[in-house]
Amino acid sequence: MTVSSVESAPTELDADVDSILDEIDSVLEENAEDFVKSFVQKGGQ
Amino acid sequence: MMGIETEYGISVPGLPNMNPMASSSQIVNAYARQAAQGARARAHWDYDLESPLRDARGFDMSRADADPSQLTDEDTGMANVILTNGARLYVDHAHPEYSSPEVTNPRDAVLWDRAGVVIMARAMELAAAVPQAEPIVLYKNNTDNKGASYGCHENYLMQRATPFADIVRHLTPFFITRQVFTGAGRLGVGQDGRRSAYQISQRADFFEVEVGLETTLKRPIINTRDEPHADPERFRRLHVIVGDANLSDTATYLKMGTTAIVLSMVEAGFLRGRDWSASRSVAEMHAVSHDTTLSHRIALADGRSLTAVQVQQEILDAARDFCGRDGASALDPQTEHVLDEWQRVLDGLASDPATLSRELDWLAKLALMEGYMRRDALPWDAPRLQLIDLQYSDVRPQRGLAARLEDRGLLTRMFTDDEVAAAVLSPPEDTRAYFRGECMRRYPESVAAASWDSLVFDVPGYESLLRVPTLEPTRGTRAHVGALLDSSPDVATLIQRLGADAPR
Numbered sequence: 001m002t003v004s005s006v007e008s009a010p011t012e013l014d015a016d017v018d019s020i021l022d023e024i025d026s027v028l029e030e031n032a033e034d035f036v037k038s039f040v041q042k043g044g045q
Numbered sequence: 046m047m048g049i050e051t052e053y054g055i056s057v058p059g060l061p062n063m064n065p066m067a068s069s070s071q072i073v074n075a076y077a078r079q080a081a082q083g084a085r086a087r088a089h090w091d092y093d094l095e096s097p098l099r100d101a102r103g104f105d106m107s108r109a110d111a112d113p114s115q116l117t118d119e120d121t122g123m124a125n126v127i128l129t130n131g132a133r134l135y136v137d138h139a140h141p142e143y144s145s146p147e148v149t150n151p152r153d154a155v156l157w158d159r160a161g162v163v164i165m166a167r168a169m170e171l172a173a174a175v176p177q178a179e180p181i182v183l184y185k186n187n188t189d190n191k192g193a194s195y196g197c198h199e200n201y202l203m204q205r206a207t208p209f210a211d212i213v214r215h216l217t218p219f220f221i222t223r224q225v226f227t228g229a230g231r232l233g234v235g236q237d238g239r240r241s242a243y244q245i246s247q248r249a250d251f252f253e254v255e256v257g258l259e260t261t262l263k264r265p266i267i268n269t270r271d272e273p274h275a276d277p278e279r280f281r282r283l284h285v286i287v288g289d290a291n292l293s294d295t296a297t298y299l300k301m302g303t304t305a306i307v308l309s310m311v312e313a314g315f316l317r318g319r320d321w322s323a324s325r326s327v328a329e330m331h332a333v334s335h336d337t338t339l340s341h342r343i344a345l346a347d348g349r350s351l352t353a354v355q356v357q358q359e360i361l362d363a364a365r366d367f368c369g370r371d372g373a374s375a376l377d378p379q380t381e382h383v384l385d386e387w388q389r390v391l392d393g394l395a396s397d398p399a400t401l402s403r404e405l406d407w408l409a410k411l412a413l414m415e416g417y418m419r420r421d422a423l424p425w426d427a428p429r430l431q432l433i434d435l436q437y438s439d440v441r442p443q444r445g446l447a448a449r450l451e452d453r454g455l456l457t458r459m460f461t462d463d464e465v466a467a468a469v470l471s472p473p474e475d476t477r478a479y480f481r482g483e484c485m486r487r488y489p490e491s492v493a494a495a496s497w498d499s500l501v502f503d504v505p506g507y508e509s510l511l512r513v514p515t516l517e518p519t520r521g522t523r524a525h526v527g528a529l530l531d532s533s534p535d536v537a538t539l540i541q542r543l544g545a546d547a548p549r
Contacts (some may be wrong), residue, residue, distance in 0.1 A: 017416040023456035027444050038061040042139035044052040045196025045260040
């Protein structure tokens with residue numbers, strides 16, 4: 001489950017995931033750093 | 046009998062200082078206006094806790110304390126509505142919350158929980174259509190990674206007679222280990238996410254004590270809140286606050302299904318003599334979540350040290366014995382299926398967790414992040430990975446990454462869009478949620494208020510409002526009241542046929 005193990009042995013599942021990255025690129029919010037920073041919540045239960 | 050209540054993360058992108066109460070109210074009110082479909086006024090939540098004794102049928106009407114005129118102002122109080130599917134949609138602690146209708150089984154729990162996601166996505170659209178409204182985005186997650194957490198709580202109806210000490214003893218080790226399949230995955234360790242590492246659970250780091258009444262600070266693994274919303278002599282409601290908000294159907298299904306089976310064992314006293322208690326439960330809960338290799342060994346009070354998967358396997362073995370024991374009633378197919386899925390997932394976690402990346406949230410999200418790390422050589426503290434963690438739970442079907450994975454068949458679904466759409470409008474048929482939801486659908490103008498255990502009607506010809514208690518969760522089903530509702534074209538007929546000598 002470490003990054004290095006994934007890098008050393010790409011699997012079929014990795015190929016599945018890689019195939020969707022382009023699609024996800026197109027829906028990810030712009031400017032990741034600012035977007036994540038501005039997500040501030042009040043605590044709940 | 047079970048249900049799931051979820052507080053959704055809420056934000057107005059670019060405006061981190063917006064008032065979350067106001068935004069949450071906009072969400073709930075936008076959906077409520079549409080759901081009311083022109084009804085004169087929409088029903089309010091019935092906060093009156095005084096419940097008259099029920100009769101043998103489960104219904105006993107009485108005068109409600111309020112005058113009809115007091116309940117028609119739609120702007121009083123915090124937004125809070127009852128939907129035709131029997132759910133409650135309201136504002137709680139600065140978050141919009143969807144409390145599912147009561148269901149009898151884990152499959153239905155998944156279906157009406159998913160209906161909640163569709164309702165939230167629709168509410169976002171409706172709120173955005175209001176002129177000058179800032180666009181609001183909702184997330185089905187549990188933390189902002191800056192120190193705040195909000196919950197996805199499970200509720201299970203239990204026999205009052207079950208000793209609470211047994212519940213604590215057996216559920217605590219079950220809860221700290223079930224994360225291995227219920228975890229929704231989180232990039233960030235510590236309540237404020239200060240360390241950029243991936244962990245299994247969204248919620249684990251926010252638990253600080255073993256048992257307690259609090260839900261918003263010093264959160265306990267076992268929560269002692271006990272408002273049964275049913276006959277308190279016979280029932281308790283176990284309020285489970287340790288769970289993550291799941292996007293994965295498999296994770297929700299197993300979360301509800303396995304927990305219900307463990308509770309059945311506890312109620313039956315089947316686990317007496319067994320004890321998986323950890324020496325330090327809170328620290329172990331954190332350690333299990335932080336170890337994505339699943340190799341952490343929990344120090345048990347009996348001296349053994351087992352991984353979380355091993356503890357789960359022992360509990361599952363006990364569950365197999367319990368369900369197959371002499372005198373046990375024939376196993377229903379769904380319980381059988383839960384046991385099989387539980388085993389299959391534990392086997393996958395023990396051998397090669399990556400094989401479950403189409404089924405469990407924490408592994409699906411991890412696979413996505415690892416794909417980005419591989420392709421773009423990103424480190425764990427890359428903002429884009431943090432965005433993936435957040436946007437995984439975006440409720441919009443086109444923007445939410447879990448939804449994108451589902452669309453590609455990379456995250457397994459249990460229900461079609463049509464099935465979920467039906468659950469948005471219709472209640473489960475086998476609990477009192479049926480009566481509540483159907484009354485909302487059939488007589489929207491006549492339901493002045495409602496709650497889990499009552500409906501309050503404004504009936505033509507009656508000066509006072511009439512409260513119909515629904516204290517018995519297994520009554521008010523379609524089998525019980527379907528024909529009665531079908532033969533009652535209006536609420537006055539319904540009240541007459543309920544047969545009460547209600548005061549005029």
